[in-house]
Amino acid sequence: MKVYPPEKIRNVALVGHSGAGKTTLAEALLYRAGTISRLGRVEEGNTVTDFDPEEHERGHSLSLALAPIEWNGHKINIIDTPGHTDFVADVYAGLHAADLAVFVVSATDGVEVGTERAWRAAEELGLPRMIFINKLDKEEASFDRTLESLQERFGAGIAPIELPIGEGPSFHGIADLFTDKAYIYDSGSGQEAEIPEELEAKEHEVHDNLVEGIVVADDDLLEKYLEGEVPGVEELEETMAKGVASGSVFPVVCGSATGPIAVDRLADFILEIGPSPLRRQKLVVTAAGNEVEIDLRSDGDPLVQVFKTIADPYVGQISLFRVLSGKVTNELVLHNQRSNGDEKLAKVASMVGKESELVDSLPMGDLGAVAKLNDTATGDTLSVKSQPITAPPLRRPTPVLATAIHAKTQADTDKLANALRRIQQEDPVLIIDRNAETHQTLMRGMGETHLTITQQRLSRKFGVEVETEPVRVPYRETISRRAQAEGKYKKQSGGHGQFGVAMLKVEPTQRGNGFEFVDEIKGGSIPRQFIPAVEQGIRETMVDGGVLGFPVVDVRVRVYDGKYHSVDSSEMSFKMAGRLGFKAAMSEANPIVLEPVSQITVSVPSNYQGEVMGDLSSRRGQVQGTEASSGGRQMITALVPTSEIISYAMDLRSITQGWGSFTAEHDHYQELPSHLTDKVVAEAKEDD
Ligand SMILES: Nc1nc2c(ncn2[C@@H]2O[C@H](COP(=O)(O)OP(=O)(O)OP(=O)(O)O)[C@@H](O)[C@H]2O)c(=O)[nH]1
Numbered sequence: 001m002k003v004y005p006p007e008k009i010r011n012v013a014l015v016g017h018s019g020a021g022k023t024t025l026a027e028a029l030l031y032r033a034g035t036i037s038r039l040g041r042v043e044e045g046n047t048v049t050d051f052d053p054e055e056h057e058r059g060h061s062l063s064l065a066l067a068p069i070e071w072n073g074h075k076i077n078i079i080d081t082p083g084h085t086d087f088v089a090d091v092y093a094g095l096h097a098a099d100l101a102v103f104v105v106s107a108t109d110g111v112e113v114g115t116e117r118a119w120r121a122a123e124e125l126g127l128p129r130m131i132f133i134n135k136l137d138k139e140e141a142s143f144d145r146t147l148e149s150l151q152e153r154f155g156a157g158i159a160p161i162e163l164p165i166g167e168g169p170s171f172h173g174i175a176d177l178f179t180d181k182a183y184i185y186d187s188g189s190g191q192e193a194e195i196p197e198e199l200e201a202k203e204h205e206v207h208d209n210l211v212e213g214i215v216v217a218d219d220d221l222l223e224k225y226l227e228g229e230v231p232g233v234e235e236l237e238e239t240m241a242k243g244v245a246s247g248s249v250f251p252v253v254c255g256s257a258t259g260p261i262a263v264d265r266l267a268d269f270i271l272e273i274g275p276s277p278l279r280r281q282k283l284v285v286t287a288a289g290n291e292v293e294i295d296l297r298s299d300g301d302p303l304v305q306v307f308k309t310i311a312d313p314y315v316g317q318i319s320l321f322r323v324l325s326g327k328v329t330n331e332l333v334l335h336n337q338r339s340n341g342d343e344k345l346a347k348v349a350s351m352v353g354k355e356s357e358l359v360d361s362l363p364m365g366d367l368g369a370v371a372k373l374n375d376t377a378t379g380d381t382l383s384v385k386s387q388p389i390t391a392p393p394l395r396r397p398t399p400v401l402a403t404a405i406h407a408k409t410q411a412d413t414d415k416l417a418n419a420l421r422r423i424q425q426e427d428p429v430l431i432i433d434r435n436a437e438t439h440q441t442l443m444r445g446m447g448e449t450h451l452t453i454t455q456q457r458l459s460r461k462f463g464v465e466v467e468t469e470p471v472r473v474p475y476r477e478t479i480s481r482r483a484q485a486e487g488k489y490k491k492q493s494g495g496h497g498q499f500g501v502a503m504l505k506v507e508p509t510q511r512g513n514g515f516e517f518v519d520e521i522k523g524g525s526i527p528r529q530f531i532p533a534v535e536q537g538i539r540e541t542m543v544d545g546g547v548l549g550f551p552v553v554d555v556r557v558r559v560y561d562g563k564y565h566s567v568d569s570s571e572m573s574f575k576m577a578g579r580l581g582f583k584a585a586m587s588e589a590n591p592i593v594l595e596p597v598s599q600i601t602v603s604v605p606s607n608y609q610g611e612v613m614g615d616l617s618s619r620r621g622q623v624q625g626t627e628a629s630s631g632g633r634q635m636i637t638a639l640v641p642t643s644e645i646i647s648y649a650m651d652l653r654s655i656t657q658g659w660g661s662f663t664a665e666h667d668h669y670q671e672l673p674s675h676l677t678d679k680v681v682a683e684a685k686e687d688d
């Protein structure tokens with residue numbers, strides 16, 4: 001691929017709901033540009049950007065992929081992103097690397113959850129946006145209905161610049177509202193034609209609306225317009241491009257990716273209206289802990305940020321990056337601020353799906369790839385050593401669903417740690433941690449699909465088989481009244497015996513106060529040196545589990561008397577006496593189970609508020625409050641037992657058809673209702 005200067009580059013992220021047609025559109029653009037000679041189909045698993053076996057299996061994109069095309073003397077870096085909720089991190093990464101977001105919206109379904117989620121993300125980044133209404137060839141397609149849902153959701157900035165000619169099976173072209181020309185697609189590229197009569201009236205009306213919508217954005221243009229001077233096509237496009245660049249105007253074009261119909265027009269508009277990387281002149285970075293604004297210059301020092309990492313079973317780690325400033329050439333050595341190590345970009349390449357094509361250099365604003373960096377992760381910045389700066393981080397969603405994993409065989413166990421490390425390099429959202437209380441290794445992700453895919457990738461890419469098991473709730477236990485008991489450990493059957501007696505009183509302390517050991521021994525009934533052993537025995541029992549089997553918390557233990565033997569007593573005997581005495585005292589002190597309670601914040605469109613609150617109450621939750629938030633959404637905060645929200649991520653998705661999202665964090669422990677105790681204790685015993 002030729003090297004293009006920044007002003008001739010367009011970085012475009014295709015975003016939108018799952019199934020809207022992003023991958024198919026990327027394929028159609030590659031085909032129209034002549035990069036590929038055969039149009040692949042998602043159903044056949046032969047598209048350029050859905051190259052993972054798991055993607056073929058599911059017919060969905062699961063991670064972002066690049067598809068650069070050469071178009072009319074320009075390079076358009078297409079970033080195909082996944083629409084599935086679980087893989088939103090790659091939407092954020094794609095938007096982070098792009099200068100324009102193209103929202104692919106199906107003309108049969110209109111605005112959906114994935115559209116809105118990506119829109120909010122692009123809005124937060126202040127990213128220019130345009131819309132491609134796709135699938136106009138489908139039976140139940142409706143351009144007007146889709147446009148309405150767009151204007152309803154995203155407001156007045158939505159500006160149609162094309163109208164479809166025909167709809168459903170009769171869809172065969174578009175009318176361009178700038179040029180008042182039609183483009184008919186009977187085969188291959190669009191043939192220019194006059195606007196069909198039946199569309200003329202509507203076209204004129206929408207054309208006028210468009211012109212008015214544009215001139216109000218520019219005072220000079222408005223003045224001339226009010227004097228009766230209608231701006232020309234170029235002036236209109238220029239002014240619209242300004243509105244797009246400022247994030248106030250969102251042009252709407254349309255077509256069919258499977259046709260393909262009018263995708264070439266989309267590529268043209270991306271060049272005419274879409275911003276180049278020069279849109280970013282400055283960047284606020286972090287240097288030595290301070291925020292500083294730097295100039296991004298094509299002749300500046302090379303500055304690179306990695307926005308995606310691919311763990312390729314053959315090549316190893318591949319890092320996809322954007323050249324933020326300067327130029328990247330082969331053999332360039334840059335410094336990674338996070339890992340504080342040098343990285344040699346031995347061979348830089350341009351990725352087309354899974355294929356990499358070596359290039360001589362990459363100018364500012366371009367997207368590229370490099371393999372086998374030492375220790376560079378997604379989001380890392382590489383800069384010249386003399387300029388230790390870090391670019392703004394990629395947005396990272398918080399995992400909402402966990403599963404417990406264990407290796408299938410011993411052989412898998414040996415490979416597991418390394419495989420998990422490598423898969424996390426590719427998937428920075430994934431969190432793997434060990435719960436010391438429940439002795440489980442937990443894998444946290446964005447949803448069931450994410451966790452299942454990870455398991456499949458562990459097997460396919462790293463040859464490690466893992467099995468999953470339900471996540472155990474970290475219950476605890478404590479006591480609810482005072483009690484006392486004797487712990488006696490006696491073994492005196494020849495040889496060195498063991499003897500120790502500890503008299504213990506136990507009492508509950510304030511919730512969250514933890515453990516307190518009080519030494520009330522008088523007169524040396526237990527020799528000084530053995531008292532810590534009593535405490536240690538108690539502490540070990542608390543960790544291993546009390547009479548109900550859970551770690552013990554919030555108790556005060558007083559050791560007030562004891563017995564010892566001058567020969568047979570030892571630390572060991574008094575540790576055991578402590579253990580036995582404590583367990584005996586606990587069983588007299590009406591032990592209770594404590595359950596973890598999470599604070600949960602649920603964000604939903606207000607029409608789901610009632611249902612979500614009802615559902616939370618049915619999970620023994622206490623709603624603490626609701627608050628209106630942007631986009632007609634409600635924030636509901638509640639305290640809910642953690643055991644009731646283990647699979648909340650999936651439940652909320654089905655209650656709210658995917659429109660809801662939530663965060664949860666541990667808040668406190670509370671007494672488990674007695675009617676649940678037996679079941680919880682029995683289940684824990686089974687798990688042991
Ligand atoms: N009739 C028709 N079908 C289309 C069109 N575009 C895409 N499709 C079909 O819609 C389905 C989904 O297409 P994809 O390209 O995988 O959609 P996507 O947006 O990439 O979906 P995710 O990868 O899940 O985010 C496939 O069966 C496509 O063949 C179109 O313009 N017309």
Ligand SMILES: [Mg+2]
Nearest residue numbers: 022023060061
């Ligand atoms: Mg896709």
